[in-house]
Amino acid sequence: MHYSELIVPAVIIVWAGFEYHRREQDHNERMAFLQRGLMPPDSSLDPPAWRLWTTSAIAFLLFLLIIGMIMLGFKTIAPYGAPFFFIALPFVPIFVVLLLILRRDYQTAKDLSSGNRKTS
């Protein structure tokens, strides 16, 4: 077995280690609130800034890919242009969903910064 075959399993294990630690920290925080008789805040409502940036970057790259494929489809001679449209097609729903996620996260971040936080 070549060592390069171990890269993906190693990445999964390292990610799992970080995720395990993050969940443990979250749980400790919640337990600390509860042990003092307080309700823990709902952390799922706070989108971190990096998520907004990565979502917008991925959406922008997808937009470029879709536009590029459509342009190629139009520029290529008639019978050979169709596959480019076909390649762009499955990326369109992903792009639309990413835009909706971006809008939701941006709205939540705006609500948080202006102080009117939703309860759910």
Place this chain on the structure above:
Amino acid sequence: MTIILIYVVAVLVSIVLERQERRHRFNIEMEYCRLQLPMPLIKPKLPRLESWLNIAIGALLLLLGTLFVALTFTVLLNPKLKSMDLPVQEQTYQAAGFIAGGLALIILGVKSLKLNTAYERLFRSDQVEASIG
């Protein structure tokens, strides 16, 4: 071999994370019992839009896998293209990986959408009860 290794690692990781979550939930339930408070509804891990994203990416992977299989068979069954000498075993593994990944994402997305619908229904009925009470 790599695919099997990835599969085994993924299964082990999911077992460890699942056990951790069950332990956390138990601790929190005990704490709510101690405080004599009703346990709040458990939110689904994937929100509604992320579930749709899962389905969209799953469909893309499924399509890629199917295209891979179609391409392999087109080359294999065409006598004019026999000289291409395809690495059939590798290509089948890759196609199987894409199809399995796509199906898994679609199934997870659909399950999560169902959980979200159930959660929203329960949350709404809770709110109605609270407003009446």
